[in-house]
Amino acid sequence: MTELMEKVRTYQQFIGGEFVDATSGETLEVENPATGQVIARVPKSGAEDVDRAANAAAKAFESWSQTTPQERSLALLKLADSIESRAEELGRLEAAHTGKPTPIAIDEMAVVVDLFRFFAGACRQLEGVAATEYLAGHTSFIRRDPVGPVASIAPWNYPLYMAAWKLGPALATGNTVVLKPSARTPLTALTFAELAAEHFPAGVVNVLSGAGSEMGDQLVTHPKIRMVSITGDTVTGKRVAKLAADTLKRLHLELGGKCPVIIFDDADLDLAAETIRMGGYWNSGQDCTAATRVIAGPAVYDAFVTKLADQVKAIKWGDPSESDDLEMGSLIAQAQADKVEAMVERARGQSGVEIVVGGARPKRAGAYYEPTLIANPAQDSEIIQDEVFGPVVTVQRFADEETAVRWANDVRYGLASALFTGSIGRAMRVSKALEFGTVWINEHFTLTSETPHGGVKESGWGKDGSKYAIEDYTTVKHVMINSGV
Ligand code: NAD
DSSP: OHHHHHHOEEOOEEETTEEEOOTTOOEEEEEETTTTEEEEEEEOOOHHHHHHHHHHHHHHHHHHTTSOHHHHHHHHHHHHHHHHHTHHHHHHHHHHHHOOOHHHHHHHHHHHHHHHHHHHHHTTOOOOOOOEEEETTEEEEEEEEEOOEEEEEOOSSSHHHHHHHHHHHHHHTTOEEEEEOOTTSOHHHHHHHHHHHHHSOTTSEEEOOOOIIIIIHHHHHOTTOOEEEEESOHHHHHHHHHHHHTTTOEEEEEOOOOOEEEEOTTSOHHHHHHHHHHHHHGGGGOOTTOOOEEEEOTTTHHHHHHHHHHHHHTOOBSOTTTOSOOSBOOOSOHHHHHHHHHHHHHHHTSTTOEEEEOOOOOSSSSSOOOOEEEEOOOTTSHHHHSOOOSSEEEEEEOSSHHHHHHHHHOSSEESEEEEEOSOHHHHHHHHHHOOSSEEEESOOSOOOTTSOBOOEETTEEOOBSHHHHHHHTEEEEEEEEETTO
């Protein structure tokens, strides 16, 4: 026990260029959900820490907003190199507080690196309308200015990746940032602060580590914060939107999802089943774009359920400390496993529903749930309508294309969707009809730094990645000159 306790490092938060404890002196414990062991302590940031960080970000904004795109680009490129050189360490840390297989967490760092490199380039290529005389004797031009200090609030499912989605465009365009990772997964963000300290002036990047339920409201309502960018649950996003309304802060909301995958009768079933094995169960299904709802055509439904069941049974999963060759580790916490278990049990009790694979919680330490496939739930059932955020995929049988599209759209979320078909006409027709921010055709899950990610409906608004994120983190200013003076 003593030996274990000695290994538990206590981190510091990063405010105004300094690593400091919480003003209260209090700390929070961080667990490895794969084992249930405490692996670190972090400052329990409170209202005073929020105030210091927001003021530091506002002070730094005065000079950072005046830097050139080239200067910001060079800083971001150096940051990307530093992350790359510590990718293994960061990946191991990411695995330790998320319960992911370590090689997968290390691979995520390559995505983080690429995002910072992309935004380093993108900020040097701002686009706008022509400066010209839209009114005789008056010359108009359009500026894109930074918004100001941004509160960047990240979730636990891809801690540093989600932070990079926010920090890349924010810093590239001259904003300063107060980053608040999830209290479950603050370790990579606090380590990232060491790298930011090397490459950015004091106050440009600040990292707090408190719980959203305790200090989130102060951060969102702080008068020096001009924009709140949050990736999280739709309930949290709505609360943040209400709080931010008092000071009309700009919002960037990346919230929940319930991704449909339509399998038409002419689809390549092997490709679809292999793709859903990855897209539905990656990160234990704790993914806002997870392929959670399969809607399969009448002629292929039975064959597809069999093929997908074979894929799900073959998923390699377990304790990441026992093998480096796993597709799935633990869930984020026992509370998440409780939630998944309760939703599967409620679905199991409904008429016509069949648990084809899994449906049980292993009796072992750590937050685990079996990869699970559920057939035939009703469209209005909870398991179809609500986010499970666990390794659970449902399959429904549709009668015709119109029903498939209607069911796909019939949820409050609108983040991402997919369809598998051999018909180019159907692919075009259905991708137009799907009310989601992304439609993958004969594909699922794949993102690049150049392509936008973000939802409609209750999945929120704003785009991560791509040049559209650059637009979201800047304000458009019209400057008009009376050229007769
Ligand atoms: P969460 O909503 O519980 O927490 C997200 C972040 O918000 C955390 O940092 C949390 O501390 C903070 N927070 C909580 N209450 C707050 C408040 N009142 N004010 C300010 N901050 C507050 O979400 P989670 O459980 O960490 O992540 C899972 C959710 O994230 C899922 O719903 C998932 O779909 C969503 N998600 C969405 C995307 C996307 O791109 N749309 C990506 C990843 C995850």
